[in-house]
Amino acid sequence: MADSLRDQLLKSGIVKQVREEQRPKPPQPSRGARPPQGKAKPHASPARRDSSEMDLASAYAIRAQAEASERKRAEQEAAELARIKRERKAKIQKLLEGQVLNKADADHVRHFEYGGKIRRVHVDADQLAALNEGRLGVVQQNGRYLLVGQAIAEQVRAIDPHQLALLVDPQTATDDDGVPDDLMW
Template sequence: MAESLRDQLLKSGIVKQVRDEKRPSPPKGAPPFKGGKPAHPKPHASSKPQGKGQGEIDLAKAYAIRAHTEANERKRAEQAAAEEARLRRERKQKIQQLLAGKTLNKPEVDHVRHFEYGGKIRRVHVDGEQLAALNAGELGVVQQQGRYLLVTRELAEQVREIDPQQVALLADPGGAGGVGEDGVPDDLMW
């Protein structure tokens, strides 16, 4: 029987040479590899690889620096938000102390004065005299804890100094005789 091509190559020694060329040679001073786990583990990614310049840093250090920077940015943002919340609470408390017992809202009223505040149509209940004074600019409306409080012009100006967003309605006293910006009279009952 004829020998197979494989057997012929093995006899000639060519296959053995090819196998030796494919297998990497072990590093100098290291014991030969005999399967299983290597005798010496590879260096970790955190150790500095050889051959890199001094300007380059390894990947683990870059991730650590980025994580530290992001943590600092989050901490600064949280501190800024906490400071803003503290200032808002202080302004709210000042306004609440300023308005204590000085509101002019009455439980029994005849009229409703509508106005635009925060992109929506709001209303405050007033009597006939308060409606005329509100349209003339002698009174104002301040928003406090979801309610609309009727106050004097001076008090509304003081609230405006603390927090201008809390003044819901304060007509200009030298205005167009009770006619709003849209040309509709302020005292029009709907």
């Protein structure tokens, strides 16, 4: 007759025969021990494991530790970026002190695209001509658009190019693109 499945597995070497001595024996209750009360079943001792086998709790602990370290690294990176941004903003603020050319009695409006939207700055006729020629620039600071000279606008561009809202390139300002520079919107 054919060998049993157990015998076939033992012959092929897939399964090793476990000796009686190697099997863990269930713990014997001591004489003074009370039986557990309630409906809970007594806990069996955990099965013996190889050192290379990882249990579920340790895998979760390793995963939680990795996620915590990743969160901490991301928070540190965000804090560093915020610090750099604050330093740049302070440098630009210091650079702009006394250099702003905005006038309260400006009668023209110069529209420009910044941040995907159409923005505007109020200028007089001379400032409008200088702005269109590239001798003046517009810097965005604290939600306002400030008119500054070309040198200051270039310094702002060097510190943080995102804060420079408008600086017309003199080479492209002389090109005839079909749209007059003094066009009012």
